[in-house]
Amino acid sequence: MRRFTELFTAIDQTTKTNEKVAAIVRYLSESDDRNSLYAIALLIGNRPRRPVKTSDLKEWAATAAGIPDWLFEESYHIVGDLAEAIARVLPSDSPSRSDYQLPEVIDELARLPEQTDEQKKEVITGYWRHLNPDERFVFTKLITGNFRMGVSRQLVIKALSIHLGMDEAAVAHRLMGKWIPAAETMASLFSESVQSDRVFQPYPFYLAYQLDAPIASLGAIEDWYIEKKLDGIRGQIIVRSSQLFVWSRGEDLLTDKFPEFGPLANALPDGTVIDGEIIPWQDGRPLTFQVMQTRIGRKNLSQKSLREAPLVMVCYDLLEWKGEDIRDMPMHYRRNLLETLLSSPTLPPALLLSEVMPFNHWGEVAVFRQQARDFHCEGVMLKRKDSAYGSGRRRGHWWKWKTDPLTADGVLIYAQSGHGRRANLYTDYTFAVWDEDGSLVPFAKAYSGLTDKEIAELDTWIKRNTLERFGPVRSVTPHHVFEIAFEGIQQSSRHKSGVALRFPRILRWRRDKSAEAANTKADLLQLIAAVTK
Amino acid sequence: MLKFTERGVYCPQADLYIDPWEPVEKAVVTHGHSDHARWGMGRYLCHVHTAPILRLRLGAAIAIQEVEYGEVITVNGVRISLHPAGHIIGSAQVRLEYEGEIWAVSGDYKLSYDGLSVPYEPIRCHHFVTESTFGLPVYQFPEPDLVFQDINSWCHLNAAEGVNTVLLAYALGKSQSILRQLQPGSRSVFLHGAVANVNAALGEVGYRFVGERITAETDRTALKGAIIVAPPSALGSPWLKKLSPYRIAVCSGWMQLRGARRRRGVDRGFVLSDHCDWDQLNRAVAATEAETVYVTHGYEGPFARWLREQKKIQAHEVHLHGGEATEADL
Numbered sequence: 113m114r115r116f117t118e119l120f121t122a123i124d125q126t127t128k129t130n131e132k133v134a135a136i137v138r139y140l141s142e143s144d145d146r147n148s149l150y151a152i153a154l155l156i157g158n159r160p161r162r163p164v165k166t167s168d169l170k171e172w173a174a175t176a177a178g179i180p181d182w183l184f185e186e187s188y189h190i191v192g193d194l195a196e197a198i199a200r201v202l203p204s205d206s207p208s209r210s211d212y213q214l215p216e217v218i219d220e221l222a223r224l225p226e227q228t229d230e231q232k233k234e235v236i237t238g239y240w241r242h243l244n245p246d247e248r249f250v251f252t253k254l255i256t257g258n259f260r261m262g263v264s265r266q267l268v269i270k271a272l273s274i275h276l277g278m279d280e281a282a283v284a285h286r287l288m289g290k291w292i293p294a295a296e297t298m299a300s301l302f303s304e305s306v307q308s309d310r311v312f313q314p315y316p317f318y319l320a321y322q323l324d325a326p327i328a329s330l331g332a333i334e335d336w337y338i339e340k341k342l343d344g345i346r347g348q349i350i351v352r353s354s355q356l357f358v359w360s361r362g363e364d365l366l367t368d369k370f371p372e373f374g375p376l377a378n379a380l381p382d383g384t385v386i387d388g389e390i391i392p393w394q395d396g397r398p399l400t401f402q403v404m405q406t407r408i409g410r411k412n413l414s415q416k417s418l419r420e421a422p423l424v425m426v427c428y429d430l431l432e433w434k435g436e437d438i439r440d441m442p443m444h445y446r447r448n449l450l451e452t453l454l455s456s457p458t459l460p461p462a463l464l465l466s467e468v469m470p471f472n473h474w475g476e477v478a479v480f481r482q483q484a485r486d487f488h489c490e491g492v493m494l495k496r497k498d499s500a501y502g503s504g505r506r507r508g509h510w511w512k513w514k515t516d517p518l519t520a521d522g523v524l525i526y527a528q529s530g531h532g533r534r535a536n537l538y539t540d541y542t543f544a545v546w547d548e549d550g551s552l553v554p555f556a557k558a559y560s561g562l563t564d565k566e567i568a569e570l571d572t573w574i575k576r577n578t579l580e581r582f583g584p585v586r587s588v589t590p591h592h593v594f595e596i597a598f599e600g601i602q603q604s605s606r607h608k609s610g611v612a613l614r615f616p617r618i619l620r621w622r623r624d625k626s627a628e629a630a631n632t633k634a635d636l637l638q639l640i641a642a643v644t645k
Numbered sequence: 646m647l648k649f650t651e652r653g654v655y656c657p658q659a660d661l662y663i664d665p666w667e668p669v670e671k672a673v674v675t676h677g678h679s680d681h682a683r684w685g686m687g688r689y690l691c692h693v694h695t696a697p698i699l700r701l702r703l704g705a706a707i708a709i710q711e712v713e714y715g716e717v718i719t720v721n722g723v724r725i726s727l728h729p730a731g732h733i734i735g736s737a738q739v740r741l742e743y744e745g746e747i748w749a750v751s752g753d754y755k756l757s758y759d760g761l762s763v764p765y766e767p768i769r770c771h772h773f774v775t776e777s778t779f780g781l782p783v784y785q786f787p788e789p790d791l792v793f794q795d796i797n798s799w800c801h802l803n804a805a806e807g808v809n810t811v812l813l814a815y816a817l818g819k820s821q822s823i824l825r826q827l828q829p830g831s832r833s834v835f836l837h838g839a840v841a842n843v844n845a846a847l848g849e850v851g852y853r854f855v856g857e858r859i860t861a862e863t864d865r866t867a868l869k870g871a872i873i874v875a876p877p878s879a880l881g882s883p884w885l886k887k888l889s890p891y892r893i894a895v896c897s898g899w900m901q902l903r904g905a906r907r908r909r910g911v912d913r914g915f916v917l918s919d920h921c922d923w924d925q926l927n928r929a930v931a932a933t934e935a936e937t938v939y940v941t942h943g944y945e946g947p948f949a950r951w952l953r954e955q956k957k958i959q960a961h962e963v964h965l966h967g968g969e970a971t972e973a974d975l
Contacts, residue, residue, distance in 0.1 A: 124903070127910060179782050180954065186947045187783045192904050200783035200901070249903075536904060564908070 113212040115143060116151055117247045123262045132263050136271035145298045150215045153293040154254070155261050155268045163224035163255055164232050169198065172237050177201040189584040192531040195256045199249035202240055212243070219294060221255060266504055276302055284316040284503045290365060311352040314359040315385060315431050315439065316503040320493065320510035327474045327513070335497055337443065338469045338477060340489035341512055342426055343401050343599070344391025345408075349373060349425060349463075351380040352435070358390075366390075371413065372423045372462040379459055383435025386450070387501075388427035388466065397488050401614060402602060427454060428466035428493075431501055439501035446501070477513075484515035485643055490599060491515045517597035518639060520545065520631045521622055524592045525552055527574045528585045530559060538574040538586065539567055541618070543596055545609065546632045553633055555609040556596045561618030570621075593625040594618050601640050611636050646723070646743050647750070647772070649939070649963050654750055654774065656741060659720040661690075663739050663750050666965070673725070675752025676736035677702065677817055690718070692727050694735030697846040698817060714763065730754035731765030732919050733818030734847060740768050749933060750774040753942075755918065756925040757789050759822035767932035774939045774963075775930060778920040779898055780948035786898060786922040792915050793826040799894070799913060804832055804870030809891035813911070816840045816876040818919050819896060821847065824854040829872055835859050837875035837884075880909070898922070930958070939963045 122135035136155065140148050153159070174184040184201060191197040217239070224232050239251050253259045269287065273280045286302050289312055330336060346361035356377035358367045367373070370390065380386075392399040392407060399421065407413075407421040430450040431439050438446055447468075454465045469492070471477050477492060484491045491514035499509035522543030530539035540559040544552035562570065570592070579587045597619040604612035610633070648655045653665035661671035668685030675681055675691075677698030682691075684703050691699060693711040700707065712718065714737065717726045722744070727737035732753040739750040749768040753776055756765050779786075800810045814820045816839040824844075827834060834856040836844065841858035856874065859865070865887045877895060879885050885893075898918025899905045906914035921929060930938055930952065938960040940949040945962035952960035 124907075125913060177782060179951075183782065183947060183951060186944070187781045190781055190944075191783050191902055196903055197783055200785065204785040204787070531904075536902065537908070 113214060113217060113243060113247045113251060115139065115147070116154075116214045117250045119151065120250050120261065121246060129267055133267055133271045133274070136263070136268065137274050140271065140275045146215045146293075147213065149293040149296055149298060149301070150218050152268065152272065152287075153291075154218075154259065155263060156265050156287055157260070158290065158293075159254060159259050160218060160222045161225070163221050164236065166194065166256070168229065168233070169194065169236070169252070169256065172233055173198040173201060173240075176237055176240060177203070185583070189529060190536050192529060192536060195252035196249055198240070198252045199245050202245070202248065204245050212239075212247075215293070217251065218254070222294075272302075278302065281316075281503050285313070288314045288316055288363065289359070290363065311355060312350070312357050312365075314348045314350060314357070314363070315387075315437075315501075317346060317348070317361050317387070318429075318502045318510060319505040320495075320512045321505060321507050323494065323511040323513040327478060330474075330494065330511075333471060333474055333477075337447070337493075337495045337497055338471055339428060339466045339493045339495070340469065340487065341484075341491040341493045341514060342389040342391055342398060342466075343490045344389040344398065344404060344426070347388065347390040347425065348431070349376060349380075349384075349386045349388070349427075350432075351377055351384045352382055354378065354382060360390075369408065369413070370423055371418070372460075373425070375460040376462070380453075381434065383432055384453070385430070385432035386425065386427050386463070387429040387431055388425040390423055390425050392421040393424040393426075393464070394422060400602065401600065402612070424462050424464050426464045426466045429501060442498045442500065443495055444497045481513055481515050517599055517619070518601060518643070519595050519597050519619060520555075520636060520639070521593050521625060521629070522556055522596050523552055523590045523627045523630045524570075524588060524594060525554060525590055526585055526587050527570075537567060538571045541594075543594060544590070545630060545636060548632075548634070552590055553609040555607070555611055555633075555636060556598070556613050556616040558594075558596060558616045558618050561597075562621065566621060590627045593622040593627060593630050595620050595622050601636065601643060603637075603640055609633055609636070611640065646741060646746055647748050647774070649965065653965065656723060658743055659723040659725065659741070661720065661725075664752065673727075673739050674699065675730065675739060675750070676733055678733070678753065678815075681752060690725075692735040692737045694847070694850050695737070696735075697849045698735065698843065701842060701846040728768055729763040729766050731756060731758070731762050734762055734821060734852065736762060736818075738765075738768060740770070746771055748772040748774070749935070751776065751929070753778070753920060754929070755921050756929060757786065759789055759825075759919065760793075761822045761825045762818075762919075765929070767929065770933050770935050772937045772939070773930065773933045773935035774941065775926065776920065777926065777940050777943035777945050777948040779901075779918065779922050780926055780940070780944040782923045784898065784901055784922045785924060786901065786916055786918055789822075789917065792917050793823075796823070796826070796894070796896070796915055796917075797828050799892075800827070800829070800832070800872050803892050807869055807890070809868050809871045809873060809888050811873045811875060811879075811885065811888060811891045811893040812896055812915075813875055813877045813880060813893065814896040814917070815919075817843045819917060820844075820874050820876070821852070821854060822919075823874060823896060823917070824856055827855065827872060829855065833857065833868075833871045835863070835868070835871055835873045837873070837879055839876045839878075840874050880911070927956075930956070937961070941965050 119135055119139040123132050126132060170184055174181050187201055188197040240248055243251055269280050269283045272283045348359045350357040354377055356367055358370050358373055360366050392403045403421045407417055410417050430446045433449055454463055481491050494511040496509045522545055524541055525544045526542035527538040528540040530537055542554045543556045544554045547553045574588050577589045596616050598613040598616040600614035602612050652662060652667045652669055654663040661673055662669045663673045664675055664681040665672050670687040672686035673690045677695050682699055689699060689707060689709045696709050696711045712727055714727055714729055717724050724742040726740045728740055730736040730738045730752050732755055738752060741748045747770040749770040754765050758764050803810045812823055814823055820840045836856040836858050844854045873888055892912040894913035894915055895909050895911050896915045896917040898920055900914030901916045938952055938958050940960060941963045949960040949962040952958045
């Protein structure tokens, strides 16, 4: 644990990417295969599932620290990170054992779910006693479920590429999918010769940036494929050795969640990988994202939910064909193959082709983008016809061009302290609109969109204008108005305001507006009527 | 004997305030930090080593009565004396005694030794007024010696790579204890003007510190592997840019928490505080043997509740003017 904690600290202490990469390379060169594998898994976010309940951890920590539960809660709210709060409230002078090895610790944590609560407590509090505060923090971070190393996947790939002397794209590919460090060696994971049995392995997704230059700067429109940007789940459908794998972009294996795709295992030829958008679809058009979320949230799929939210994949790319990786071929080549494949009459109806929009000039694209919601999409995707299928988020060949968000002006009424970098700062805000009776009803929660400077200013204001405190939450004088942007709006019986927003965030601080000038609930209902016409 | 008023802590019998917030006739000032030593008092009473700071910050013309630690002054029957608080140079607790009742107002204080300030001495009293800046159990500070070792080895490491080290620390107090603990070897030490001004003022009462003031004439491009001590306000300033290449650290008790450290966007955060951590607060309260404790400045709610429920002490939270400390203040 000591070496891994040092790595964590080294990464945490610098904001410079080359120093982070250097720290990883140093760790890999000084560690054995097993330690390296486990560390790589953690670096890219591949960690054991949470073995214990948060409430148990809190209780054990308070007991071990000799403090009452309420004081632990107070401390936790200030720290804003459970693992750190635990690591810091426990005695700082405990003797440290240096011989814990990362793989043993992880394997022990992986076995925990099958054990009794008493055994769990003994194992975890045992580690707490024997690790120093920094190690204790990293260890506890591993079990609180939000472990992040402070490096992007791209940096880990870069470090591995330096360490192994391998091409970055190849490293990226090998890291895909939910591999288990205990079942691998560095050779099985990275050496070319043993790849054939990794039939489950998806390709790294190629991602686009939001277009940030005038559309005309893209050159001739004939060089581009223009498709609708749908609001579903990006996924990869893989058929190899007559087995089907459906991966989400978050690298969750969702095969069992989507029985619609089951028949593809036999209908698609072996060695086929399709990239597309998984989305609920009925009567020739997508259903709302909320339908999708409800469906994904179901543990058991009933006939009813299959009927109410039937899924398709709107396919837009072909990455592997007849077992051959064709990502380096130009997009028009891949698309031709895809069109041929999808035109086969024997294919189940769950695969649709992403339509190429027949625009003649950029002006038409711009108009379409503005009205995208009317066409059940969130904008357009622009892809160069001669582009290879890249790896990760890249500029130049693929762009997304999303329509402008919907907006409403809300009054800040509650604030809650944030987590991590925002710990002990009031950064999570609740905004309200006016109801007919003159009261304020909360309609949106948002915690992004302000600059650090604005956050600091608002934090000071919140602390001086608090009306009431409820644990970590404070109500404040209704005064400041913020323009809230969101991607969608729907009626909802679960929310007090009667509306639910999709992806709300702060667009700007409206210092020019008084609280009275904020929007009303009636305005929001009108907006719903307008977008669902 | 004492009252908590809008203007500050007030003693009606002696008709004086301790660290008042608004102008009053008679003020006892515990130490020179700007949230305690404010402008506009008719007369100031403070420790001899705080006096030059008050003159530097509030003007040379102010009326100051200077006393040594332990020296007793009697005002209308109230025996008043200052005692070491260990917070910064000249920092004092105020002891007040009247008809057998003893109060102690600690101001800001710490129990750990910074190598410079006269160490804290507990005062046995009936009523104890304590700050609670770091009054939560997550604040357990490392030994200052270990932190100073870390700072020194980090300076060496940076110098070995040919970059300057910038240490951000409050100009009064922490800067001086860092300067006292630095082992610069052959490397030069430079000071931001705010730090140099404080050093010069403390020079009047005999303190000497390493370091050269950076002025317009200083050739900053020639600095290599140097150590620069500056106040936190220098972060992000054009003044700082000219010291490139450098690595920069904040020295503060707030650096105990990772979120605060990361938010500052600096290379390192050294946990160095001139306040008590959780253990020190508890030890201090116990040592006073006070029956009643008034908790101010910081986490007064949780700390007072802790003392009431766990230590069976009558503890009250007191909200003094000025609201909560925000990180920007420190």
